[in-house]
Amino acid sequence: MVVVGAGFSGLAAALALKRAGAGVRVLEARDRVGGRVLTRWLPDGTQLDLGAQWIGPTQDRVRALVTRYGLATFPSAAHGTPTVLWDGRRYAEPPAPTGAVLALLDAYAQGVDPAAPWAAARAEAWDRRTVADWLARAAPDPVTARYLGRQLAGGLLAAAPAEISMLQLLFYLRSGGGSAMLLAMAGGAQQDRLVGGPGVLADALAAALGPDTVRCGAPVHAIVQDRTGVTVRTDDEVVTAGAVVVAVAPALAGRIRYDPPLPALRDGLNQRMPMGSAVKVHAVYPEPFWRADGRSGVATCADGPVTETVDNGTPGSARGVLTAFSYGAEATALRRLSPPARREALLDALVAIVGPAAGRPDEVVEYDWSADPWTRGCFCGALTVGAWRAYGPELRRPVGRVHWAGTETATRWAGYLDGAIEAGERAAAEVLDTTDQLSLK
Amino acid sequence: MVVVGAGFSGLAAALALKRAGAGVRVLEARDRVGGRVLTRWLPDGTQLDLGAQWIGPTQDRVRALVTRYGLATFPSAAHGTPTVLWDGRRYAEPPAPTGAVLALLDAYAQGVDPAAPWAAARAEAWDRRTVADWLARAAPDPVTARYLGRQLAGGLLAAAPAEISMLQLLFYLRSGGGSAMLLAMAGGAQQDRLVGGPGVLADALAAALGPDTVRCGAPVHAIVQDRTGVTVRTDDEVVTAGAVVVAVAPALAGRIRYDPPLPALRDGLNQRMPMGSAVKVHAVYPEPFWRADGRSGVATCADGPVTETVDNGTPGSARGVLTAFSYGAEATALRRLSPPARREALLDALVAIVGPAAGRPDEVVEYDWSADPWTRGCFCGALTVGAWRAYGPELRRPVGRVHWAGTETATRWAGYLDGAIEAGERAAAEVLDTTDQLSLK
Known part of the structure; x- marks a missing residue:
């Protein structure tokens, strides 16, 4: 099997495949493993x-790995005391009630299945409304709206409140266990x-894969599949396998050339998850x-x-x-x-x-992750306003022998290291489920 | 000079460069010229x-070319009589007043400079609101909202009303001269x-460029620039020049590998224009x-x-x-x-x-343009909700020796053949303006 990307999701996928007895090659564009950690x-x-x-x-998955590899x-x-800067003045907490709005969002989030946000009863209304627009009405005043918009769309998704739909925010709140869990320090x-930094965990995962499994400095630019298998091309290498796990964010997965070309809907998703x-x-x-x-x-x-x-x-x-x-x-x-x-x-x-x-x-x-050609932004990708309903079902749908990992495809702690690991393990399980027809190459 | 893409924009750029005395190569991924026409x-x-x-x-630019090349x-x-299907029944015109809403949109559009939509006085409010959400309040009833949303976001931009911001719609209305002009047949x-189809005009433009100018079947996968020039790579060819005009939509321009990598803001735009x-x-x-x-x-x-x-x-x-x-x-x-x-x-x-x-x-x-790997959708790209203000200024900003064409970058008739030609001619003029430092190679 081939895994594209040696971030946490790709490493987790490779480990799961290896444990099942499959041969694995991991191809990583950078000169190091770990993805969006440095x-x-x-x-x-x-x-x-x-x-x-x-x-x-x-975040049980990442915690389990920290324990397994004896990391501290x-x-x-x-x-x-924390500081809240509000309308030009310093406070220890927001001078207006923000909790009621957060509680309402958390209640809404209970109506969103993180494995299928597009199926929520109110998905249509939530997918067409931006967080900025919703807060302009739901918050008691403009400063509170601005504060919450920056804290939620910004602090959670590194985006402007105008760029994030309510459905995307509610999915994310649900995926991470609610606003209090997501926003708190302790x-x-x-x-x-x-x-030692989170990279030590990536290094431990790579070491567990054994020598010659991960190849760094090997950006994948083409994936070709046919009835017999898949061929993955880097600048100077051609790797064949029974299946490939693409463990990079959709925005980057869309830059690989596929033959046959990706279906319209999957490519449409890749275009809509900056x-x-x-x-x-x-x-x-x-x-x-x-x-x-x-x-x-x-x-x-x-x-x-x-x-x-x-x-x-x-x-x-x-x-x-x-x-x-x-x-x-x-x-x-x-x-x-x-x-x-x-x-x-x-x-x-x-x-x-x-x-x-x-x-x-x-x-x-x-360090500017948006300028890094092998990341192009952080913390993660988020579906654009109006895109969850139409394109969300493609997020984890395999395309023939191509399977999709990356923290964006997680259902629990999407956008986090823990979600990256979930996604990698899920993609590996998909591959293993189809090995009746595939060699464990 | 090199032009990437032999759609109308690339062909127009190449012709303008050639008329100014520059040597030009046009590299086209498909086996034909014309881009999104077939x-x-x-x-x-x-x-x-x-x-x-x-x-x-x-649409004076495209009309002038039709005349110049003697096409009919x-x-x-x-x-x-036209048909309006409305709540399951047929009418000859909408049974509810849609004109007032269109007139309001046209009036708003007068406040948007198509060369700088992000600078509109109400840009912030318009960029965070979807057409679907705006219509839900502005239209007199849900059927009218649905009808107008489909006619405007759909008919003009081939998108869902939930995916299009008011700012994007108003830019487009202004760019094309208003809703009546954009929606009418005669x-x-x-x-x-x-x-003979619009392809005959593309063929005429290609013929005017002379033999050996356009190379088809040559997808560009890398653009390298340094102080001395630019190098453009296809699968089996390396072309050097003083500058390159990338005349494909941002969604596809983002799939080319650039060295040095594109700046964060330009790449961010490419991620936000499906x-x-x-x-x-x-x-x-x-x-x-x-x-x-x-x-x-x-x-x-x-x-x-x-x-x-x-x-x-x-x-x-x-x-x-x-x-x-x-x-x-x-x-x-x-x-x-x-x-x-x-x-x-x-x-x-x-x-x-x-x-x-x-x-x-x-x-x-x-024919499914979304499945075509060298188009990936139609009619054109549109900036996602919330993206015009933050990323719009990058739309035409050259990156060193790389200049951007394509109908998405037009200010008049953006999204149309006419806008494609405007964009190509504008990009060519940019290149010629900088030829003090560049050879007209």
Whole structure:
């Protein structure tokens, strides 16, 4: 079997296939495994997770692998009071009631089967309405609408509230176990981090596959299938197999050339699932000065270029790390600025959150996943407004010998490491289910 | 210079470059020129235009070329009374007032500069609202909302009303000169057809370029640029030049590999401009029997799988041709049916429009542009909801030596043959403007 992509989903698929006795080759475009995770180290050992970084409760699949490979986690830093920036002022919590709106969304989400959002009783109305438009009516005032739109479409999907349909948001809320679980640090999706960065888990998965299984630096550009099998082409290699698991996001899967061409509906899906757009910037300081003020460094902002910050310090390092996230239209606007203007805009936003010392970082470290040709955005892909009903049923439907993985195809914790693993294991099971007709090559 | 794509936009770009004295190579993936046009002939000479087929008033660029190359047009058939299918009943015109809603949209469209829709005073509100949601409030009743949504998002953009933002619709209305101009047969965008099909104009443009200029069967898969020039790769050819005009839709331009990779914002645009989804089916009868009943064969339907029909007969042929269009979610649903079930659904819809004789065609002829790997949808690409404001400014912005054409980048008659020509000529002018630094290679 061949797996395209050595992110968590591709590695999980390959491991499941291997355990079932199949021969597996994993072809990865980058020079490393792990997909949308990347860790950089400062000389003093400070760990900067530039991509995906958290695991939390109920993410049983990723937790099981962390345990199996004997890896260590540490709790995300959260000492003190969070900050809410609201209409230009700082608060410890939103000054308007946001809980009622979140509760309503969570109740709606109960009506969405994450394996078939298109079948929800209210799917038509939810698929045609943007989160921005819904909040404009459901929230008690414009600032609350803006705050919640940025927190939900931005914080969860790295998109503008105008780009996300209610159906996509409700699917995501359901998939991750509700807004409280998704938004929380301790007790939620941002609870824990991996010692050494999440890449250590990807490395462990790759090591478990054994030598010569994963080939890096091998972007797949063509997949040819016929009655006898599938042929996968990289720039300088041709691999044949009984089936292939494509474990990259639909936006990238659509850039591979297929022969025969993908059916209209599957290609239509690939055209309608853009990756999120996030700017994630680490500002590094001599120390986490905000803790002395009783602030946690965790902030959510109703205005300005930055939507969220977290204290991203690591045990064993004295440095303070404040990580800022900008999403959707704000991220796009930042990308249009010159590097100095962009840095200034980001630091001004941090000053507004934790005070003037934020304006004098030792370093500012960033990685732009939207510029990376083998990712093209983060956190994940989301179906465009109006696309779930028409194209959603294609998300996991195999096309002959081509099976689809990637966290976008998960039903539980879609968009997260845990969902990536679920998706890879599900795609592997599909392949194994059809091995009556296929050799376990 | 190199041009990618020998549709009308690429051919127009190449001609403009050649007239300015530049050497030009056009690389085309298909085995023919013309892009989204294709004509099939029945043995008796009946002309079936399977793709783009109409030209109309104010489409001055395409009309000038028709005149220059001495080609003939004929008026679209429209004898008798049109049919409106509305809540299961037939009318000669909508039984509810639709004109007021169209007039309001046209007035709004006056506030949209087609060269910069993102700068409209109400751009934010219009970009976050879908046509479906807007109509649900603006139309006097649900049937009118459905009818207008299908006619506008469907008939103009081959999309579901839930997939199209108000800003996208208003841009399109403005670009084409208003709803009356866009929707009308005589006096509007569907007024005339080309004798021999629109492909004869593409052939004339290709002939004017001279021999050995257009290479067919040459899909471009990589574009490499550096300070000295650009290198364009097909499967078996490497062409170098001073600049390249990419004259394919963004959804397809995004599938080419670029080195250096495209900037995040341009790639983000390519991820957010899916092609429309239309099923266009020609039912051929011994004669245009509907004319005997005083019906024109032109229909618009508020319900059912078919949104529109036209009498697509050609002078000199006695056959009756009824062409049915299905769009968006209805087209997707048709694609999920088995071929016999799909044929039955389509013919049932035609029977509802022009009577039982429609159920007994001699032939049913179809071409699925969404399944064609070098088109992947029609009529054109449309920016997804919420994407115009953030990504619209990238639509025509060159990336180094790479310039963008294709009807999606036009400001006047975007989505039409005329817009394709405008876009090609504009991209060629950009290239020529920068030839101080470039050789006219």
